Structure formats: structure tokens, C-alpha cells
Amino acid sequence: MPRLPQRTPPWARLRNWAGEVRDAAATGRRGTRWSRASLVAVPALGVASALGVAMAQGVVAANFFVSGQPFTLRSDQVNGSGFAAFLHSRQLADGSAAGKGEAMARAGFQSARLDGLCAVIHQTILGLPYTLELNAGSPVDGKADGGPDVIDAYNLILEANAVQGAQSQFSEMVLGKTAHQVQMGGQPLEGGTVGAFGLEAGVVRVTGLRADAFTAEISGNITLPKLALGIVPGTVEC
Amino acid sequence: MVTVTARAVDAAKSCAAALRWFTAFRRTRPFWGGLWMVLGGWAVMSLTFAPIAVVLTAGFAGISGYLLGGGLILFGLCAWFAPRGRHLVGFLGVLFAVASLVGSNLGGFLVGMLLGVLGGAMTFGWGPKRPRESTVDSEGAA
Structure with a gap:
């Protein structure tokens, strides 16, 4: 089976990716934005506690x-x-x-x-x-x-x-x-x-x-x- | 003797390079959110390890541990290796974590559910931040 000549070997692609990660880290600052995280976390914990109350009352099994x-x-x-x-x-x-x-x-x-x-x-x-x-x-x-x-x-x-x-x-x-x-x-x-x-x-x-x-x-x-x-x-x- | 010390120095250098690369990896993706999701999924799934015949006869109760816990682990890995899809993955992770409260051993006896909600929310909220004013002056574009 002839291989395609332009195909990059997996280790080269891995090396590329590692380099991309390193380059990306040098630009800008990222992190968890807690205000946005709480947009999801607060309703989820609300639903979870409502489910807990429903279970304690025997409504939800x-x-x-x-x-x-x-x-x-x-x-x-x-x-x-x-x-x-x-x-x-x-x-x-x-x-x-x-x-x-x-x-x-x-x-x-x-x-x-x-x-x-x-x-x-x-x-x-x-x-x-x-x-x-x-x-x-x-x-x-x-x-x-x-x-x-x-x-x-x-x-x-x-x-x-x-x-x-x-x-x-x-x-x-x-x-x-x-x-x-x-x-x-x-x-x-x-x-x-x-x-x-x-x-x-x-x-x-x-x-x-x-x-x-x-x-x-x-x-x-x-x-x-x-x-x-x-x-x-x-x-x-x- | 010289070669031994030279080798030790080389090893220390490559160690430091690996550590530096890992820091870069950590800073370019929702690392901690993904980690909490993986651990939460493991907490849900590890309670339910059983032979596959038993799992199938137990029906949803048997399957749901693998489904919800395994899903959380997958979402955590997605957050690491496909950080562009973090909004969807974080949201689904939170959804699976809440579903595991009803679906599988009270969400791995609460531990898995709480870790999943925390991790999913952190993944959802992850993104570019305004640079710190104090560090900009001292370090340039850090």
C-alpha cells in the first residue's frame, strides 16, 4: 500500500500540537469566569435541592x-x-x-x-x-x-x-x-x-x-x- | 562523573520543560473544570462496577451508573482536548450530574454530583479574561 506523501506522521502532529499549546499560552489570559459559571451552577443546585426535597417527601423515587x-x-x-x-x-x-x-x-x-x-x-x-x-x-x-x-x-x-x-x-x-x-x-x-x-x-x-x-x-x-x-x-x- | 552530572542536568532540564509545557496546557483550556468532571464521573461510576450480566438484568439502575458517570468522564476529557466546545460540554456535564442524583445512587452519594456540577459550571464559565493591571506593567504581555 503506497502511503500518501503529504501525510504527516503522528509524532510530528503531536509535536505540532504541543507547539500550538505553548504558543497559545503566550497570548492573553484565560480562566474561570465565576459570574458565568454561577449562571449554570446556581440553577443546577436549585434543581438538585428541589429533587432532594421531592425525594425526602417520597414524590420522586x-x-x-x-x-x-x-x-x-x-x-x-x-x-x-x-x-x-x-x-x-x-x-x-x-x-x-x-x-x-x-x-x-x-x-x-x-x-x-x-x-x-x-x-x-x-x-x-x-x-x-x-x-x-x-x-x-x-x-x-x-x-x-x-x-x-x-x-x-x-x-x-x-x-x-x-x-x-x-x-x-x-x-x-x-x-x-x-x-x-x-x-x-x-x-x-x-x-x-x-x-x-x-x-x-x-x-x-x-x-x-x-x-x-x-x-x-x-x-x-x-x-x-x-x-x-x-x-x-x-x-x-x- | 562528568557525564553523569551532565545527564542529571539534562534530565532536570527536560523535567522543567515538561512542567512548563503542562502549565501552558493548563492555561489554554478549562483544565480544573474538566478534572472535577472526570473525578465526579468516576465517583458515580465506581460505585456500580458489576459483571455485565448483572448490569443488564438490573435494567436502568444498573446501566445509569455507567451512562451518567461515563458521560461525565467523557465531557471532562472533551473539555481538555476540545476546549472550543466547552459551553455545550459544561452544560451537559451539569445536566448529567443533576440527573445522576435521581438516576444513580444519589449522584455517587452526593460527592459525584457536587463535583460534576462544580466542574461543569467551571468549564462553562471558562474563557478569556481581562489581564491583571498590576502584572501587565511588570511583566508585559504575560
Whole structure:
């Protein structure tokens, strides 16, 4: 294939561009003009806070999909219907290429009604630890008080390696179904291994739930009345 | 010995030249706005890394992290390498950042949304400025 003779090689073009950047820097003074920036930023923050208020009132639903980040969830009571769960191994990033396999329970609710919700995620930015704290509904204080501020979530899937509940009730249970066929109220719960142990339950009630989870998917909606979100420096627990 | 010191001097010189070029690069484009957009997009996207099968079954909630976070990163890079389109890119970045509040984990738990709004607005507002009066006298056309 004959090359076009006038075509400049990529390194020459890069060198040209670098020279153009250098020349352009010598002319005039540029920078952020904050008066113009605020023309966009102020209405955007206004819209964002209006959306936040609408979410706290339960008018606008939020979308959640957290994966591969350890976080803690607490709720005074969870009333779920269309429950399905199985155990599987999940690859967690630990620096190696393959990751580290860890046994986890993957549990799905077709619909769940939560009496208060508190979630914390621990993260580090530039080496400094900080905690994201999310509170919604009635305060998580160990009392299942019901009330108008319940949180409704649809198609909620959690993956956890430690789940504790003070009290739990299951009814309409099917035990020992093969894991790749379990369904949460008619919808399949994806990701099961063929032949592994799975369970289904029509109605679930767990009081005093505490879960160390790695994945939260809410493919339906979640309403978050009394939403409060905070960033706290350091490592804080729920 | 002489060649070693000569080499060290050469290395220091080229380092200084690279630094000077980077300063020129920084001053001719909305660098900081683009950087905040890239970091904000990363904050939104990094929460949602999952196997693609899981992402697809999760529907919009799974996709939106990649869509909104990835979009913010792209707009940040556009602000760096195509600074002429900064008005459009900055505006879209702010729009995506606000959309991520509803669309993806409350905008990367607020961090990503705030960085995206800041970066997008800075990119939108970036442009030629009047030269500083004091520096004009001392340095000429700086």
C-alpha cells in the first residue's frame, strides 16, 4: 500500500500540537469566569435541592445500584413479599487479577417495606477515610413502630456475607429448589449456580435486621421519606 | 562523573520543560473544570462496577451508573482536548450530574454530583479574561 506523501506522521502532529499549546499560552489570559459559571451552577443546585426535597417527601423515587463496596444496612423491621435467596461465590476485587472468591447470600425481595433504614459506606478519598451515612424513614432505634414514614422498595436485591435479625418469620416457604430457578414472586433471581441450594418464601418478616452487604440493586423504585444524607470524616458505624 | 552530572542536568532540564509545557496546557483550556468532571464521573461510576450480566438484568439502575458517570468522564476529557466546545460540554456535564442524583445512587452519594456540577459550571464559565493591571506593567504581555 503506497502511503500518501503529504501525510504527516503522528509524532510530528503531536509535536505540532504541543507547539500550538505553548504558543497559545503566550497570548492573553484565560480562566474561570465565576459570574458565568454561577449562571449554570446556581440553577443546577436549585434543581438538585428541589429533587432532594421531592425525594425526602417520597414524590420522586431514587435508583440504587451499589456493587462491590462493603456497606452496613440496618432496619428495625423488614416486611417482604416474594422472597428468594441462594448462596454463591462472588469475586471481590483485592488487587489480584482474578479477585478473591467469597461465599455470599444473594437475597431478593419483590417488594419490601422497611421500618427505618440506616446505611453506612466506608470509603477513602486520597488516603483519608470518610463515611457516607444515609438515613431514611423513622429513626433506627430498635423499636418497630410502623407509622407513616415507611420505606417501600421494589425488586430489591442484596448480597451479604453476614445477616443478623433479632426475630424472623417466613411463610409459604419452598426449600431446596435449584438455585438457578428460584423466583421472587414470579421474577427470576439471576446468578444462581445450577444444582445449588435455593429457597423461596412468600412472606418474610425480619425484626432488627443488620446486614454486612456488598451489593444492593434496586431495579424497581424506592421511596425515601425523611431522607438525610451525610458525609462524616472518619469511620462511623450506624 | 562528568557525564553523569551532565545527564542529571539534562534530565532536570527536560523535567522543567515538561512542567512548563503542562502549565501552558493548563492555561489554554478549562483544565480544573474538566478534572472535577472526570473525578465526579468516576465517583458515580465506581460505585456500580458489576459483571455485565448483572448490569443488564438490573435494567436502568444498573446501566445509569455507567451512562451518567461515563458521560461525565467523557465531557471532562472533551473539555481538555476540545476546549472550543466547552459551553455545550459544561452544560451537559451539569445536566448529567443533576440527573445522576435521581438516576444513580444519589449522584455517587452526593460527592459525584457536587463535583460534576462544580466542574461543569467551571468549564462553562471558562474563557478569556481581562489581564491583571498590576502584572501587565511588570511583566508585559504575560
